[in-house]
Amino acid sequence: MITIEIKPPYLIFVGDETDTSYAKTGAGLIEWRPELCVGQIGINGGGIDGAPHMTIQEAKEAGVKSLVIGTAAIGGGVPDVWLDTLEEALAAGMDIVAGVHQLLNDNERLVAAAKKSGSRLIDVRVPPKDIPVGTGKKRSGKRILMVGTDCAIGKKYSALAIEKDMKKAGLNADFRASGQTGIMIAGRGIPIDCVVADFISGAAEMLSPDNTDDHWDVVEGQGGIYHPGYSGVTMGLLVGSQPDAFVVCHDAVRTHISGWDDFPLPSIQDVINRVTEIGKQVNPDIRCVGICVNTSQLGGETREKYLSDLSAEYGLPCVDPIIDGTMPIVEQVKSEFPE
């Protein structure tokens, strides 16, 4: 399979960060894959909730295979103050994994240390080589794709929540990561937005390969099909994923495409229509199975009415995945796709 592969278990590196909201990747890993996060390591007093502090030596003894950089430095680089710890991890035989803007593989000290120990520097922003052009050929197994009325609207969270609830409901499911943070959480994936344009749908095909008939790939979405900057990525991911089902992710109070103030947010119906039309090219039976909404800006009663009205309007389960979970959507999937 042509994807990035990260070896578990992990030691989470949080730098000098103490606020979970600034160490998002680390916090996401601890939230979604606690069983893979053996410990955390900080510098200058850094640390977040959810995993025991360890030295590199202790992590090595605990069997850690990868140190994952779970925070971002100002400027998106690898600050010199991180290097002693990272070199120590490489010397202990651990891979280092990062999604920072400046590549690990462009840092001379890290490259030299990795070469010496035989460890890998895994930049999850760099797609695997030899991604083919998409074939459109029907694959076995089933796929559910997250799409959104915008970027940064809960597609990754929704996919992870649906994977978790599908497993809880006894379904055979795997989260398929198409973005950097998702790849760190899943331990594998392809950063679709970093792939060369001709190979977007081919990369999406690699991301959800043939599988058993009862298996669901829960595919993290990217961009937005109406997005003025990123719709090409969304198009290629949709066509390559050939989804059987999709979920629309939305924000209850957002009115415009975030950062593109000239563009009103498309309606949920617009997104359902266009995704269905395009998706039919590669999967004639594609259908929407639910709507995930970020309702954090609504009060309790308003929130409940908003979701029930939406559900009545679309005839679909509508949930806030953070508050409600996604089990109603999983039930919809089970009823629409009986074994």
Add this chain to the structure above:
Amino acid sequence: MITIEIKPPYLIFVGDETDTSYAKTGAGLIEWRPELCVGQIGINGGGIDGAPHMTIQEAKEAGVKSLVIGTAAIGGGVPDVWLDTLEEALAAGMDIVAGVHQLLNDNERLVAAAKKSGSRLIDVRVPPKDIPVGTGKKRSGKRILMVGTDCAIGKKYSALAIEKDMKKAGLNADFRASGQTGIMIAGRGIPIDCVVADFISGAAEMLSPDNTDDHWDVVEGQGGIYHPGYSGVTMGLLVGSQPDAFVVCHDAVRTHISGWDDFPLPSIQDVINRVTEIGKQVNPDIRCVGICVNTSQLGGETREKYLSDLSAEYGLPCVDPIIDGTMPIVEQVKSEFPE
């Protein structure tokens, strides 16, 4: 402007090729930009029609600024047998321009020779750096985009023919190249299919920047909006180009997407509908102004009936650009967009 820029005039390098159909890029340059093609140079008896043979020294004296590789070698590389001539051109101060699969900039002898003389090695498959994300902001001037029912269906040829006929009709027009051969012909452009996915529409915006109100960018299309492999590229180019008008390119006898035999060719109407729907996001007034059809497989009378039936069906000018030219489409543009 963030595009590749090639300095004219050109010396066309044809290797040992003597058949125009195997030196397509060179032949295309001589067809569409004869005024820029000062001469040609071959090796081992190579040569095609349309430009005088010259030595490097003669070309230098004639003011040539770029040697353009106008043929492809088996395997897509730069054969050793080409290198003496290419080094001589670099030493004479010419840039070398190529769209071959193996990059000029990966060839040690050429890199060394270019460094010595200060000449450039221009790989037109490599997009410029620092392409931004698309903004979707409305630009001044007007744009006409070629779209297709498939790849390799005459989009580049149609765009070049429309540029030529627009100029003949007194319009202010420029061909905008989005592919390798087009870039060599235009002397500038961006290879949209080689851009990283997040930046496709941003690259398209760079390709057709703000212009005077009377100006038309005639934008070369890529891929196909229904294509299982390349629709992501087509989507990004469409959204970034924000076209006022578009032309559908089609082949009269093609029944399936070429190389993707499971996929029937979409109808012209399907393509018009989808391109219009998507294009409206960035240009509410987008409309189809004509259809260009490759009718080379039809007989004379069949051909005429085919095009007149098509024209009646769609209410649009329908031409074979190679046989008929594209003046009826230019007339349609003039009537739809009066000055």
